[in-house]
Amino acid sequence: MKRIVRAFNRGVIDAVRDPEAAVAAAMRRDSSLRREVELSRLTETLRHEMNHAERAALGIGDASDARLSRAIAAMVETKSLPRTPATRSIFTRAFLPPKNARLS
Structure with missing residues:
Protein backbone atom coordinates (compact mmCIF):
# COMPACT_ATOMS: atom_id res chain seq x y z
CA MET A 1 0.00 0.00 0.00
CA HIS A 52 -6.40 25.18 1.19
CA ALA A 53 -4.64 25.88 4.46
CA GLU A 54 -4.87 22.30 5.69
CA ARG A 55 -3.05 20.97 2.64
CA ALA A 56 -0.37 23.60 3.13
CA ALA A 57 0.03 22.63 6.79
CA LEU A 58 -0.24 18.83 6.55
CA GLY A 59 0.66 17.98 2.98
CA ILE A 60 -1.48 16.24 0.40
CA GLY A 61 -3.15 13.06 1.57
CA ASP A 62 -3.34 14.00 5.23
CA ALA A 63 -6.23 15.56 7.12
CA SER A 64 -6.60 16.98 10.59
CA ASP A 65 -8.16 14.70 13.19
CA ALA A 66 -10.57 17.48 14.15
CA ARG A 67 -11.85 17.89 10.59
CA LEU A 68 -12.14 14.13 10.12
CA SER A 69 -14.09 13.85 13.37
CA ARG A 70 -16.49 16.57 12.22
CA ALA A 71 -16.95 14.89 8.84
CA ILE A 72 -17.59 11.51 10.45
CA ALA A 73 -20.09 13.05 12.87
CA ALA A 74 -21.91 14.77 9.99
CA MET A 75 -22.14 11.49 8.07
CA VAL A 76 -23.40 9.62 11.14
CA GLU A 77 -26.08 12.26 11.67
CA THR A 78 -27.06 12.54 8.00
CA LYS A 79 -27.29 8.78 7.46
CA SER A 80 -28.71 8.03 10.94
CA LEU A 81 -25.94 5.53 11.53
CA PRO A 82 -26.10 3.50 14.76
CA ARG A 83 -22.63 4.46 15.98
CA THR A 84 -19.84 6.95 15.42
CA PRO A 85 -16.64 5.21 14.33
CA ALA A 86 -13.34 6.41 15.73
CA THR A 87 -11.26 8.53 13.39
CA ARG A 88 -8.43 5.99 13.56
CA SER A 89 -10.78 3.27 12.23
CA ILE A 90 -11.49 5.38 9.12
CA PHE A 91 -8.11 6.96 8.38
CA THR A 92 -4.47 6.09 8.96
CA ARG A 93 -1.30 7.98 8.20
CA ALA A 94 0.70 4.75 8.20
CA PHE A 95 0.94 4.65 4.42
CA LEU A 96 1.66 8.32 3.77
CA PRO A 97 5.09 9.35 2.56
CA PRO A 98 6.97 11.65 4.95
CA LYS A 99 5.51 15.16 5.02
CA ASN A 100 8.54 16.63 3.26
CA ALA A 101 7.90 14.25 0.33
CA ARG A 102 4.25 15.30 -0.06
CA LEU A 103 2.91 18.32 -1.89
CA SER A 104 2.07 21.08 0.57
Whole structure:
Protein backbone atom coordinates (compact mmCIF):
# COMPACT_ATOMS: atom_id res chain seq x y z
CA MET A 1 0.00 0.00 0.00
CA LYS A 2 2.86 2.40 0.76
CA ARG A 3 4.14 2.01 -2.79
CA ILE A 4 0.72 2.74 -4.27
CA VAL A 5 0.35 5.86 -2.12
CA ARG A 6 3.90 6.94 -2.95
CA ALA A 7 3.23 6.52 -6.69
CA PHE A 8 -0.05 8.43 -6.40
CA ASN A 9 1.73 11.20 -4.51
CA ARG A 10 4.38 11.45 -7.23
CA GLY A 11 1.63 11.62 -9.85
CA VAL A 12 -0.10 14.47 -8.02
CA ILE A 13 3.17 16.38 -7.69
CA ASP A 14 3.87 15.87 -11.40
CA ALA A 15 0.33 16.97 -12.33
CA VAL A 16 0.68 20.15 -10.28
CA ARG A 17 4.07 20.93 -11.82
CA ASP A 18 2.88 20.31 -15.39
CA PRO A 19 -0.91 20.12 -15.82
CA GLU A 20 -0.55 20.02 -19.62
CA ALA A 21 1.57 16.86 -19.42
CA ALA A 22 -0.86 15.30 -16.93
CA VAL A 23 -3.77 15.86 -19.30
CA ALA A 24 -1.74 14.57 -22.25
CA ALA A 25 -1.01 11.37 -20.28
CA ALA A 26 -4.71 10.89 -19.51
CA MET A 27 -5.60 11.47 -23.16
CA ARG A 28 -3.17 8.73 -24.22
CA ARG A 29 -5.25 6.36 -22.10
CA ASP A 30 -8.64 7.63 -23.26
CA SER A 31 -8.92 9.17 -26.70
CA SER A 32 -12.47 10.40 -26.02
CA LEU A 33 -11.16 13.05 -23.61
CA ARG A 34 -11.05 16.65 -24.74
CA ARG A 35 -7.88 18.53 -23.82
CA GLU A 36 -9.52 21.86 -23.02
CA VAL A 37 -12.17 20.25 -20.81
CA GLU A 38 -9.73 18.06 -18.89
CA LEU A 39 -7.20 20.86 -18.44
CA SER A 40 -9.95 23.10 -17.07
CA ARG A 41 -11.14 20.36 -14.70
CA LEU A 42 -7.63 19.71 -13.45
CA THR A 43 -6.68 23.35 -12.95
CA GLU A 44 -9.97 24.15 -11.20
CA THR A 45 -9.58 21.13 -8.93
CA LEU A 46 -6.04 22.16 -8.06
CA ARG A 47 -7.03 25.79 -7.56
CA HIS A 48 -10.24 25.36 -5.57
CA GLU A 49 -10.48 21.89 -4.07
CA MET A 50 -6.85 21.10 -3.33
CA ASN A 51 -5.59 24.57 -2.45
CA HIS A 52 -6.40 25.18 1.19
CA ALA A 53 -4.64 25.88 4.46
CA GLU A 54 -4.87 22.30 5.69
CA ARG A 55 -3.05 20.97 2.64
CA ALA A 56 -0.37 23.60 3.13
CA ALA A 57 0.03 22.63 6.79
CA LEU A 58 -0.24 18.83 6.55
CA GLY A 59 0.66 17.98 2.98
CA ILE A 60 -1.48 16.24 0.40
CA GLY A 61 -3.15 13.06 1.57
CA ASP A 62 -3.34 14.00 5.23
CA ALA A 63 -6.23 15.56 7.12
CA SER A 64 -6.60 16.98 10.59
CA ASP A 65 -8.16 14.70 13.19
CA ALA A 66 -10.57 17.48 14.15
CA ARG A 67 -11.85 17.89 10.59
CA LEU A 68 -12.14 14.13 10.12
CA SER A 69 -14.09 13.85 13.37
CA ARG A 70 -16.49 16.57 12.22
CA ALA A 71 -16.95 14.89 8.84
CA ILE A 72 -17.59 11.51 10.45
CA ALA A 73 -20.09 13.05 12.87
CA ALA A 74 -21.91 14.77 9.99
CA MET A 75 -22.14 11.49 8.07
CA VAL A 76 -23.40 9.62 11.14
CA GLU A 77 -26.08 12.26 11.67
CA THR A 78 -27.06 12.54 8.00
CA LYS A 79 -27.29 8.78 7.46
CA SER A 80 -28.71 8.03 10.94
CA LEU A 81 -25.94 5.53 11.53
CA PRO A 82 -26.10 3.50 14.76
CA ARG A 83 -22.63 4.46 15.98
CA THR A 84 -19.84 6.95 15.42
CA PRO A 85 -16.64 5.21 14.33
CA ALA A 86 -13.34 6.41 15.73
CA THR A 87 -11.26 8.53 13.39
CA ARG A 88 -8.43 5.99 13.56
CA SER A 89 -10.78 3.27 12.23
CA ILE A 90 -11.49 5.38 9.12
CA PHE A 91 -8.11 6.96 8.38
CA THR A 92 -4.47 6.09 8.96
CA ARG A 93 -1.30 7.98 8.20
CA ALA A 94 0.70 4.75 8.20
CA PHE A 95 0.94 4.65 4.42
CA LEU A 96 1.66 8.32 3.77
CA PRO A 97 5.09 9.35 2.56
CA PRO A 98 6.97 11.65 4.95
CA LYS A 99 5.51 15.16 5.02
CA ASN A 100 8.54 16.63 3.26
CA ALA A 101 7.90 14.25 0.33
CA ARG A 102 4.25 15.30 -0.06
CA LEU A 103 2.91 18.32 -1.89
CA SER A 104 2.07 21.08 0.57
